[in-house]
Amino acid sequence: MKCKKCGRKAVIRLRAHNISLCKDDFLSFVLNRVRQTIKRYRLFHPGERILVAISGGKDSLAVFDILQRLGYPVEGFHIDLGIDGFSQRAREVAVRFLAERRASVHLYSLQEEVGASVPQIASQLRRPPCSLCGMMRRYIMNRFACENGFSALVTGHNLDDEGATLLGNLANWQIGYLARQSPLLPATHPRLVKKVKPLILLSEREVLAYCLLRDIKYHEERCPHSKGATSLRHKEVLNLLEYYSPGSKIRFYQEFIKNQGIFPSLDPHEMRECVVCGFPTTRDKCQFCTVLEKFRS
Amino acid sequence: MKCKKCGRKAVIRLRAHNISLCKDDFLSFVLNRVRQTIKRYRLFHPGERILVAISGGKDSLAVFDILQRLGYPVEGFHIDLGIDGFSQRAREVAVRFLAERRASVHLYSLQEEVGASVPQIASQLRRPPCSLCGMMRRYIMNRFACENGFSALVTGHNLDDEGATLLGNLANWQIGYLARQSPLLPATHPRLVKKVKPLILLSEREVLAYCLLRDIKYHEERCPHSKGATSLRHKEVLNLLEYYSPGSKIRFYQEFIKNQGIFPSLDPHEMRECVVCGFPTTRDKCQFCTVLEKFRS
Numbered sequence: 001m002k003c004k005k006c007g008r009k010a011v012i013r014l015r016a017h018n019i020s021l022c023k024d025d026f027l028s029f030v031l032n033r034v035r036q037t038i039k040r041y042r043l044f045h046p047g048e049r050i051l052v053a054i055s056g057g058k059d060s061l062a063v064f065d066i067l068q069r070l071g072y073p074v075e076g077f078h079i080d081l082g083i084d085g086f087s088q089r090a091r092e093v094a095v096r097f098l099a100e101r102r103a104s105v106h107l108y109s110l111q112e113e114v115g116a117s118v119p120q121i122a123s124q125l126r127r128p129p130c131s132l133c134g135m136m137r138r139y140i141m142n143r144f145a146c147e148n149g150f151s152a153l154v155t156g157h158n159l160d161d162e163g164a165t166l167l168g169n170l171a172n173w174q175i176g177y178l179a180r181q182s183p184l185l186p187a188t189h190p191r192l193v194k195k196v197k198p199l200i201l202l203s204e205r206e207v208l209a210y211c212l213l214r215d216i217k218y219h220e221e222r223c224p225h226s227k228g229a230t231s232l233r234h235k236e237v238l239n240l241l242e243y244y245s246p247g248s249k250i251r252f253y254q255e256f257i258k259n260q261g262i263f264p265s266l267d268p269h270e271m272r273e274c275v276v277c278g279f280p281t282t283r284d285k286c287q288f289c290t291v292l293e294k295f296r297s
Numbered sequence: 298m299k300c301k302k303c304g305r306k307a308v309i310r311l312r313a314h315n316i317s318l319c320k321d322d323f324l325s326f327v328l329n330r331v332r333q334t335i336k337r338y339r340l341f342h343p344g345e346r347i348l349v350a351i352s353g354g355k356d357s358l359a360v361f362d363i364l365q366r367l368g369y370p371v372e373g374f375h376i377d378l379g380i381d382g383f384s385q386r387a388r389e390v391a392v393r394f395l396a397e398r399r400a401s402v403h404l405y406s407l408q409e410e411v412g413a414s415v416p417q418i419a420s421q422l423r424r425p426p427c428s429l430c431g432m433m434r435r436y437i438m439n440r441f442a443c444e445n446g447f448s449a450l451v452t453g454h455n456l457d458d459e460g461a462t463l464l465g466n467l468a469n470w471q472i473g474y475l476a477r478q479s480p481l482l483p484a485t486h487p488r489l490v491k492k493v494k495p496l497i498l499l500s501e502r503e504v505l506a507y508c509l510l511r512d513i514k515y516h517e518e519r520c521p522h523s524k525g526a527t528s529l530r531h532k533e534v535l536n537l538l539e540y541y542s543p544g545s546k547i548r549f550y551q552e553f554i555k556n557q558g559i560f561p562s563l564d565p566h567e568m569r570e571c572v573v574c575g576f577p578t579t580r581d582k583c584q585f586c587t588v589l590e591k592f593r594s
Contacts, residue, residue, distance in 0.1 A: 170467060171538065171545055173552035175559070233541040237534055241468065244530040248468055255470035262472070262559050 012209050015246035023213050030210045034066050034198050041183040041257075043196045044072065044152060051106075051150040051193075053141055054078045054098065056090035056219035058211045059156030061097055063199050065216060067154065068101060074154070075104040079140055081133060082110050082117025086221055093219040106148070108140055114292060119225075121295050129225045132291065139288040143279060145193040157197040160204035163249050164234035166256055171234075179263040181256075189271050189280040203249060204235070309506050312543035320510050327507045331363050331495050338480040338554075340493045341369065341449060348403075348447040348490075350438050351375045351395065353387035353516035355508045356453030358394055360496050362513060364451065365398060371451070372401040376437055378430060379407050379414025383518055390516040403445070405437055411589060416522075418592050426522045429588065436585040440576055442490040454494040457501035460546050461531035463553055468531075476560040478553075486568050486577040500546060501532070 001010040003022035010020035014029075021029055038044055052067065054060045054076040067074045078094040081087050091107070098105040111117055118136065122129035145153045162181070169177045185195040199207060211218050226232070241248045273279065274286035281287070298307040300319035307317035311326075318326055335341055349364065351357045351373040364371045375391040378384050388404070395402040408414055415433065419426035442450045459478070466474045482492040496504060508515055523529070538545045570576065571583035578584070 171542075171549050173549075173556050175556060230542070233538075237538050237541075240537055241464075241530075241534050244534075245468075245527070252468050252470075259470050259472060262561065264559065 011213070014206070016203065016242070016248075016250055018246070026209065027213060030202060030206065031066060031069060033201055033206075034063075035070060037183065037198055037201045038070075043184055043198060048072070048152050049150045050074045050152045050154055051077050051141075051145045051148075052154040053137075053156070054094045054105075055156075056093040056097075057156070058216070058218040059158055059161075059199060059204075059207055060094075061156075061216050061218045062207045062210050062214075063154060063156040064097075064101070064103070065214060066210075067198065068103070075106065075150075077106045077108070077141065077144060079137055080107065080109040080111070081137075083119060083223065083225070086224055087117075089221065090219045093217065097217070106144065108144060110136070110140075116295060121291065124295055125291065130229060133225075135287050136291070139279070139286070142191075142193055143277075146191050146279075150193060151187075152194045152196050154196050154198060156199055156207075158199045158202055158204050158207050159249055159253060160235050160238065161231070162197070162200050163238045163253050164231045166253060167234045167238060168230060175263055176265070179260070179265040182260070183257070191273075191279050200253070201250065308510070311503070313500070313539070313547055315543070323506065324510060327499060327503060328363060328366060330498055330503075331360075332367060334480065334495055334498045335367075340481055340495060345369070345449050346447045347371045347449045347451055348374050348438075348442045348445075349451040350434075350453070351391045351402075352453075353390040353394070354453070355513070355515040355517075356455055356458075356496060356501075356504055357391075358453075358513050358515045359504045359507050359511075360451060360453040361394075361398070361400070362511060363507075364495065365400070372403065372447075374403045374405070374438065374441060376434055377404065377406040377408070378434075380416060380520065380522070383521055384414075386518065387516045390514065394514070403441065405441060407433070407437075413592060418588065421592055422588065427526060430522075432584050433588070436576070436583070439488075439490055440574075443488050443576075447490060448484075449491045449493050451493050451495060453496055453504075455496045455499055455501050455504050456546055456550060457532050457535065458528070459494070459497050460535045460550050461528045463550060464531045464535060465527060472560055473562070476557070476562040479557070480554070488570075488576050497550070498547065 001013060001020045002008070003010045003025050004019040005025040006022060008022045011023050012026050013020045044050070050067065050072055052060065052064045052074050054064060056078070064074055064076060076094065076098040078091060080091050095105060095107070118129055118133045122132050125132070141153055165181060166178075169181065183197050183200045187194045202210075210216075238249055238252070241252075271280050272282065272284070274281045274289055275284055276289040276293075277286060279286055285293075298310060298317045299305065300307045300322050301316040302322040303319060305319045308320050309323050310317045341347070347364065347369055349357065349361045349371050351361060353375070361371055361373060373391065373395040375388060377388050392402060392404070415426055415430045419429050422429070438450055462478060463475075465471075466478060480494050480497045484491045499507075507513075535546055535549070538549075568577050569579065569581070571578045571586055572581055573586040573590075574583060576583055582590075
């Protein structure tokens with residue numbers, strides 16, 4: 001198996017693109033892919049202050065590494081969710097990675113700021129931890145980015161993540177979600193920071209290979225709560241489709257984005273401001289403040 | 298495992314509907330399902346003359362059996378495609394089944410009418426036989442139904458068939474096809490007969506169980522050309538989704554039909570009439586006549 005670019009020994013075969021590449025050419029391929037994504041979907045404008053959400057997993061470290069190499073001024077933000085040993089180990093990985101990159105690191109501890117961990121809140125409120133955790137992380141990241149003058153918030157979502165979300169939305173024809181699923185969510189309110197996903201054209205396998213070949217030490221553990229998550233099942237279904245027809249995943253996602261305009265935005269709610277924290281919400285009180293209030297009562 | 302309706306011993310568990318049923322209640326369930334489908338999508342109007350396409354496979358025999366039991370005046374139409382022994386065996390099954398039902402049977406032999414079989418035409422034209430066969434069958438069925446005064450042409454497409462087609466159309470975002478995929482294709486031209494699919498809310502497994510429990514002797518062979526067909530792969534992908542989340546398939550299809558209006562019909566062609574045969578086409582000469590002409594030249 002030879003590299004299609006230089007003829008040296010290839011280290012990876014990319015069936016979706018019908019090429020094999022050596023280490024150096026694969027690393028360039030990944031950087032080019034992200035550069036293209038940024039250009040095609042106009043993810044950044046000049047002079048942007050960029051905050052990258054760093055969970056410690058492969059995707060978050062890869063997107064930070066790549067943006068830094070492409071010359072973007074990036075800073076890291078890590079949330080300690082207080083999940084048993086999992087969160088401590090994730091935090092150590094995130095802090096070490098950002099220190100090695102001489103990057104600014106912002107740490108947020110749910111235990112310190114709110115006085116409880118995600119599992120404690122979920123258990124007291126008898127809610128599934130994953131949806132609660134997702135909602136809280138989105139709130140905390142947006143609020144932190146906003147209050148600290150960042151103009152873009154980057155997450156490491158890859159093609160498999162977005163494909164699985166798309167399949168899930170289509171499986172139930174969630175028209176409203178379909179209208180909003182995008183590589184870029186613009187700042188539609190002064191206190192909503194733009195959300196950006198630069199890795200959406202790279203598959204999970206490509207991101208993993210990038211980390212391995214760059215020797216990026218990421219946090220390998222799966223969150224103990226993620227077992228049996230629907231998104232993992234949807235990823236498996238898409239991988240079967242990809243196995244049968246290489247390139248299916250990227251075509252499925254890109255053609256969707258091209259045609260997304262046909263899904264009417266079903267959001268009739270005016271954006272309001274939470275009576276407690278002042279951040280945007282579609283209700284009187286935002287979900288984050290509602291959860292905290294219930295937990296403390 | 299007990300029947301949810303009557304408490305007797307169940308013979309089948311329907312995970313998508315979260316019920317188990319005995320033989321009699323399952324047979325009623327299938328009939329009711331088709332009755333609902335006909336009502337919900339307004340498939341027939343009173344006084345309709347109905348022609349059922351009978352390949353000899355389980356779906357075509359099941360749809361004929363069910364419509365006959367529901368009191369519709371149905372006649373059978375079988376096309377002998379001239380595929381080795383496969384077509385002779387299919388024809389025998391179809392003829393025997395319709396004779397037992399004391400139903401009118403109309404036979405069309407490609408060899409007799411056109412002077413060649415599907416494999417012969419495909420091989421001479423160097424075209425994949427499956428798409429050619431599909432196009433020719435659609436033409437022949439419509440023309441026969443039209444010339445013999447039928448107002449509706451019924452096919453046995455089931456939920457797995459339609460789900461696989463839907464997934465294929467979504468995988469490539471074929472907007473034009475998405476706009477047209479439907480349980481009922483109306484007669485938009487005097488020489489286009491209405492196309493109707495009464496089994497679309499029944500899964501392949503349900504149709505199979507119906508045939509087994511009714512002791513319907515169907516033609517079990519797969520067409521020798523169908524191996525590796527994309528539709529079979531898409532069915533497998535959907536079955537994985539269904540395995541993880543029972544009811545996914547029916548939800549995926551029904552919610553699509555509800556929301557189908559968002560896909561703009563991309564057919565800018567005026568319907569024209571073929572210069573050779575006079576049947577509707579989007580070109581000067583229809584595909585069927587084009588193929589025959591090329592084959593004969």
